Structure formats: C-alpha cells, structure tokens
Amino acid sequence: MEEIRKDMRDLRRDFDFGTLDAKDVPKNPFDLLKVWLEDAVKMKIKDANAFVLSTAVNNQPDARVVLIRDISDIGIHFYTNYGSSKAAALAANAKAAVNIFWPDMDRQIRMTVAVKKLDGKLSDAYFATRPRKSQLGAWASAQSNELESREKLEDQLEEFEIKFEGQDVPRPDFWGGYELVPSYFEFWQGRPSRLHDRIIYEGTPSKWNTKRLYP
16 A cells, blocks of 8 residues: 555656647637647547546536537537436536546646537437447447346347347437537646646637636
C-alpha cells in the first residue's frame, strides 16, 4: 500500500504538445471542437470520440463514458437505451457536464450542457448505420437492469437473431439519441510546469464570449 501511495505521489510528467492563445481561437467554439477532434482522429488516438458524461440527481453525481456520434451547429449527439440509468438521470435533470480528454495531445475540453432527445428520424438514420450485431444487441439488452447471467443475455440475443433473420433490424422504441447543447466550453491545453492554457467560451450559438483563465 505504501508503495502505490508513493507511486501516485511521484507519478508526473510535463506537458509540451502545444499552445493555445486567445487571439488564435475561432469565434465559434464548435469550430475548435471539430479541429481538436480531427487532430485526435489523425493521430489515431484510441476512442478519440469518447467523453465522460456527468449527471446529478438529488445531489447525487454520477458519470460514465459515452461516444460522440455527430456534431450539429448547436450540440453533440450520442445514443443509448432510454431505459438506462443515464437516461433516467437525464429525465430527472436535463443539465449535465461533459469532459473530453486526450492525454496524447495534452488536451481536454469541458462543457456545461442542456440535454434533449433527438428526433426519431435522426435516431433511425444513425441506428441503420450500426453493425447488425450491435443493432441486435440493442434489442437484447435491458440496459442498466439486473442480469441474472451472461447466458441469459446470449439467449436473448439469439432470440432476436431468429426474429429478424432475413430482414433489416428496426430501431427499438426504447433506444435513441440525445443532443447536448453547451452554454459553456473550456479548452485546456497542457503546458510545462503546470502553467496550462485555459480558454473558455460562454454564451449561446448566436453569441459567444471568450476569456482566459489562470491555470
């Protein structure tokens, strides 16, 4: 135990990937979000589109990793089971926080967002692009509910394989997308000696104000 405590205390590195200056950032934070995502994809960072979605219900916070699947002019999209614990949290409190972290680029993005369900047609269109096994898995999984055994899940998957054999798999009514609409962005670029660059955007899609924060 003492060894791991010492390891945690002494585990450190410097940040020297790049810089971020307020005079160089675009007026629209979504433009910078897209550039940083493109950089992560080009560097072949594993799960470059992953982010932590944090919710809070009755003063109880919770967090999980989900994947960006699209970006609109006003928000980012992800998809899930509407019966999941995250969906229940978003139904109770449609405010959430987002954190994207790319350690290989010494970058992270923080957002404060309002959450709304996507139109069914958009969810249908995305569901149609998923691999067939993932489509069937959406039908087989009562996400976040108790599962008595792995065999039970595999049996249910087989049942839906038989049910939809020879036909396209439709999107379940209990599965679909959300749009996360930010009112706050922080773009964080790691710098040497922990003197990081932090540029924030606050506002709405029609008007954003930028500031630099102390590291």
